[in-house]
Amino acid sequence: QLGKLLIEHSTIFLIPFSLQICTVAHVTAKKMPTLHRHEEEKFFVNAEGRKEPVPSIHDPPTRELSVVVPSYNEENRLPLMMDEALDYLEKRQKRDPSFTYEVIVVNDGSKDQTTKVAMEYCKKYGSDKVRVLSLVKNRGKGGAVRMGVFSSRGKKILMADADGATKFADIEKVEEGLKNLQPWPNQMAISCGSRAHMEKDSIAKRSYFRTLLMYGFHFLVWFLCVKEIRDTQCGFKLLTRQAALRTFSTLHIERWAFDVELLYIAQSLKIPIAEVAVNWTEIEGSKLVPFWSWLQMGRDLLFIRLRYMTGAWQLETRKCN
Numbered sequence: 001q002l003g004k005l006l007i008e009h010s011t012i013f014l015i016p017f018s019l020q021i022c023t024v025a026h027v028t029a030k031k032m033p034t035l036h037r038h039e040e041e042k043f044f045v046n047a048e049g050r051k052e053p054v055p056s057i058h059d060p061p062t063r064e065l066s067v068v069v070p071s072y073n074e075e076n077r078l079p080l081m082m083d084e085a086l087d088y089l090e091k092r093q094k095r096d097p098s099f100t101y102e103v104i105v106v107n108d109g110s111k112d113q114t115t116k117v118a119m120e121y122c123k124k125y126g127s128d129k130v131r132v133l134s135l136v137k138n139r140g141k142g143g144a145v146r147m148g149v150f151s152s153r154g155k156k157i158l159m160a161d162a163d164g165a166t167k168f169a170d171i172e173k174v175e176e177g178l179k180n181l182q183p184w185p186n187q188m189a190i191s192c193g194s195r196a197h198m199e200k201d202s203i204a205k206r207s208y209f210r211t212l213l214m215y216g217f218h219f220l221v222w223f224l225c226v227k228e229i230r231d232t233q234c235g236f237k238l239l240t241r242q243a244a245l246r247t248f249s250t251l252h253i254e255r256w257a258f259d260v261e262l263l264y265i266a267q268s269l270k271i272p273i274a275e276v277a278v279n280w281t282e283i284e285g286s287k288l289v290p291f292w293s294w295l296q297m298g299r300d301l302l303f304i305r306l307r308y309m310t311g312a313w314q315l316e317t318r319k320c321n
Contacts, residue, residue, distance in 0.1 A: 035249075035320040038136040041147065045119070046127035054133065054151040057245050058319065065089075065101040066154030070144035072108040074162040075117045081164030082121050086130070088168045103130050105162075106148040109138035142258025146248045150320045157244045161235035166193055170278040174238040177274035188243035188271045192229055192263070193236030193278035220298055224305040225264045229275050232259050236278055243271055249317035252307075257300035264304055268315055 043051040055062075067085060071078055082103070089101050105118040115134055122130040133151055135144060145159055156178070158171060170193060177191035221232055237259070239247070246269065253261045266273055307313040 035146075035150075035318050037147070037320060040136055041133065044127070044131045044133055044151075045122075047123045048127075052127070055153050056320070057150050057152055057241065059153070061153055061155040061241050063100045063102050063153045064155055065099075066149075066152035066157045067101065067103045067160055068145055068148035068152060068157060069103065069105045069160055069162050070108055070141050070148065071105055071110065071114050071118070071162040072138060072141070072144070073110045073112045073114060075110075075113040077163045078105070078114060078117050081160070081162055081168075082118075082130075084164055085160065085168045086121065086125060088171075089129075090125075101129065102153055104148045104151060105130070105132050106144040107132060107134040108141070108144035109135050140255035140258070142251060142256075142262075143254035145258070146251060146254070147320075149244050149248045152241075152244075155241055157239050157241060159235060159237045159239075165280050166234070166236040167279040170236070171238070173276045173278055174236065174274075177276035178238055178240070181272040181274055184240060184243075184272065185270070186242060187240055188246060188269075189240050189274075190243050190247075190263075190266055190271060191238045191274040191276055192231070193234045193280075194229070194231040194275045195234050195278070195280045196230035196275070217297060217301075220301045221260055224301050225260050226267060228267060228273055229263055231275070232263055234278065234280070235259075237262075246317060247271070249319070250315055252313055253300055253304065255296070255300075257297045257304070260297075260301060261304050264308070265315060268308070 041054075043053050046052050067089075069078075069081070082105075085103060089103070093099050093101065103121075105114075105121075107115045107118065115132055118130070118132045122132055124130075131151075133148060135147060139147065149157055156175075158174075160166070160168070174191040174193055178189055181189040181191070218230075226232055243266065247262050247265045250265050251258060251261055263273065308315075
């Protein structure tokens with residue numbers, strides 16, 4: 001009898017509380033972040049120092065692969081990643097002259113010499129292969145990736161972190177994952193690099209508190225948003241051009257949890273998604289602040305689900321201008 005009373009009282013409390021949370025999520029929901037480019041973001045500086053207009057993802061593709069590298073204060077970590085990526089891409093092009101690529105470094109309002117470091121690669125390899133897109137102010141990782149995606153020329157678009165934590169040659173694994181999803185509905189498919197197979201080893205190196213946070217985050221991702229993918233946060237994702245256009249045009253979140261919303265959108269639109277194990281090494285210098293970043297991401301996960309569920313956010317697309 002006591003148990004029954006407790007359940008009844010809990011239900012009486014939880015229903016209005018849940019309604020309150022839904023109301024807060026709906027009322028506080030901002031529409032999509034502005035997709036407007038500042039005048040300074042409508043061009044990139046080529047190897048000769050001249051301004052050239054950025055292309056648009058709405059244009060037909062002219063490269064096989066675009067690599068988008070979001071970079072915020074990455075002057076120290078970026079060279080390692082760029083050296084490895086460009087060494088791989090150049091060797092691949094020599095083996096197969098029909099393979100064409102571009103690397104787009106998106107400087108997300110950095111306060112250090114990120115642009116200068118990236119421009120050295122532009123001068124070395126030419127601005128047809130390496131482009132630097134500088135944002136006027138920091139948009140967050142998701143916002144930086146989106147601006148790079150919207151400025152890309154590739155049939156396929158790879159998101160790759162500036163720290164080089166994932167071995168770049170593993171692009172062949174995610175390409176194979178993408179290939180295995182064919183036929184792609186409406187030419188849309190996504191292949192995600194994953195560190196899920198390394199979870200046991202990583203737990204051994206983490207504190208109990210960080211392990212608890214990790215499991216809590218994974219549970220919330222699974223419970224609220226994405227059930228198909230075990231590792232949503234690996235920054236090594238390959239998208240067809242059409243999938244990139246559709247998902248990034250709909251994206252609302254511009255900071256850490258943007259990967260989850262991206263995959264939530266893809267899942268809702270029935271875009272096929274592959275998860276592929278990749279080699280990954282933890283690199284010092286992460287911008288994540290363990291407790292507060294995870295807390296922010298947890299809040300964002302809840303709001304992703306509630307805002308789509310209540311209709312505050314829609315699966316609509318917008319054009320960047």
